[in-house]
Structure formats: structure tokens, C-alpha cells
Amino acid sequence: MNHLLRLIFLTLGGLIANIVIAASLSSEAQERGISATCSSYLGQLEESYDLKGLNITFAHPDDPSLYPSLHLSTKKYNNGSSVFSVTLSPDGEFCYVSTVHVTQVNTQNCNDITMLKVAEDPTVNVTIYADGDYSIITPENNVYQLILVNNGENSCTLTESRMMWPGR
Secondary structure (H helix, E strand, O other): OHHHHHHHHHHHHHHHHOOOEEOOHHHHHHHHOOOHHHHHHHHHHHHHHOOOOEEEEEOOOOOOOOOOEEEEEEEEEOOEEEEEEEEEEEEOOEEEEEEEEEEEEOOOOHHHHHHHHHHHOOOOEEEEEHHHOEEEEEOOOOOEEEEEEEEEOOEEEEEEEEEEOOOO
16 A cells, blocks of 8 residues: 555656746746747746746747747636736747736626726727627737626636737
């Protein structure tokens, strides 16, 4: 029995070790050999989105500076949680950036959040679908789209998507 428990713990430990959990996404990217340009953008995104949570990086095992990489950061709040995902695609001196930021809020409904977003920027376009179950908020310059999904009287899921081509 004791031998079986050791085997189970060693197996679980080995599986967990294959997932890279870093202190910060950008430091892990640099350690893994992600291109310097992409790592720089990742650092800027970390600061902008205040990414301090459980971080995971997936990169090409042989040549991470040439292939796209995926970086995830999850964070728990007292009223919900969030998952931030960024895909970095190196192209010579450039790096293309795709982000998805999903936030679950358990203390506000989507209508309240939509009103706050419109108050912040009255030029955003709001489109409502399925009797208010879904809303899409898009700014005039189309730099992102924010999809809100109504999960009940005081619960909303927000998904912000962006695609960036810095330097191009």
C-alpha cells in the first residue's frame, strides 16, 4: 500500500511538472526562449492587464522563437474570476498578438456593466441579441470586441477579444 501511494504521488508530481507555472508570463517567456519582441509585448500586456495569478506557458519544444506560443493567466476575485490568454506569433522582427480576456462577475448583471461601458465611452456600439442574453460592445475604431453573456440576475461573463499587428 505504501509503495502504491508513493507511485501515485510520483506520477502526479511528474504530470504537474510538465505544466510550466511561472512567477510572471514574461519571465517564463524569456526563460523558454520566446522571441525578444514577443516577450516585450507580453510584459506590456502583463502590466496593462495586471496579470498576477496562476500562469501557464506553452511553447514549441525545439525552437520557441520561431513558432507561436500560448500564455494563460488565471485570477480569482472575491466576486468572480478571470482568464487571460495571449497567443504570440513571431515574424522576424515583428510579433503578432491575439488576446482573449474572459471575466466572470457574480455581483453585477450585464445590463449594469453595459451602462458603465457606455458611460466610459459614449461612442461604443452596443448590439443586443436573444432578448438581452447576449450583448456585443464594439468601439468606433474596432480595436476589440466585448461579448457579454447574461448568466442570471446578478451574474455576467465578459469576453474581450483583440488582435494586434504592432509595427505593421
